Amino acid sequence: MGRSRVVRHDGRRAALAFLIVSLLMTLVTPLQAQEAPKTATKGRSLNLVALGDSLTAGYGLPAAAAFPVQLEAALKARGHAVAVANAGVSGDTATGGLDRVDWSVPDGTDGVILELGANDMLRGTDPAVTEKALDAIVARLKARGIPVMLAGMRAAPNLGLDYGKRFDAIYPRLAERYGLILYPFFLDGIAGDRSLNLADGLHPTRDGVAKVVTGILPSVEDFLTRLRKGS
Known part of the structure; x- marks a missing residue:
């Protein structure tokens, strides 16, 4: 028992x-x-679109050397989960970008890096026309709930002081108007350097694009932080 x-x-x-x-x-x-x-x-991956002209598209370079590809690789190397789509079209003006923004930036895009205006400047387009188009692009994307980071351009010296002042003021003014992160000059450190440009003197080589990426990277990381916070 x-x-x-x-x-x-x-x-x-x-x-x-x-x-x-x-x-x-x-x-x-x-x-x-x-x-x-x-x-x-x-921790999900963010989808960016680089909306621009030949400087974004990678004119004269292999696809793997284009700005969006090199930027994505640099961001991933720094631990960011991100994909950067190439929506650059060679020869595009700000007005051309406005005409195609709806289909160039698909639904599901978390943010846009806007790089347009260089061709407007080279053609001597009235800066007021360029600014109006860029403003409309930003406004249209904002209406869709897609934040924008602005990559600025500067006028060539041969266009004169008056044109230069009017053109160069476009990007800071837009950034202030919409509260955008601004990288003031996309070709900073590259413009005028023959060793970093193709024979035309206008488009960066692979190494030139790498230098663009190095320069713009801190601003893009700030942009990603803003996107993650949902602001």
């Missing part, structure tokens, strides 16, 4: 322990399931 009671008590204790563990598992598992999506959402 004594041995039988011991066996029964041990059996009851084992059953009770199993019941407690089972109850704990049913409580913990739903909590884990609820927390997992939050982590996944926070």
Whole structure:
């Protein structure tokens, strides 16, 4: 009888322990399931579109050397989960970008790096026309809930002081108007350097694009931080 009671008590204790563990598992598992999506959402990859002209498209370069590709690689090397689509069209003006912005920037885009205006400047287009088109692009993207980062351009000296002042003022004014992150001059450190440009003197080489990426990278990282915060 004594041995039988011991066996029964041990059996009851084992059953009770199993019941407690089972109850704990049913409580913990739903909590884990609820927390997992939050982590996944926070760390999800961001989809950027580089909307621009030949400087974005990678004129005269292999596809792998274009600005969006090199930028994406540099960002990933710094631990950012991001994809950068190339929406550059050689020869495009700000007005041309406005004409195609709706289909060049698909739904699901988290942010746009806007690089347009160089061809307007080279053609001597009235800066008011360029600014109006760029303003409309930003406004249209904002209406779709897509934030914009602005990559600025500067006028060539041979266009004169008056034109230069009017053109160069476009980008800071737009950035202030819409609260945009601005990289003031896309070709900073590249313009005029023959070793970093193709024979035409206008388009960066692979190394020139790499230098563009190095220069713009901190601003793009600030942009990503803003996107992650949802502002």
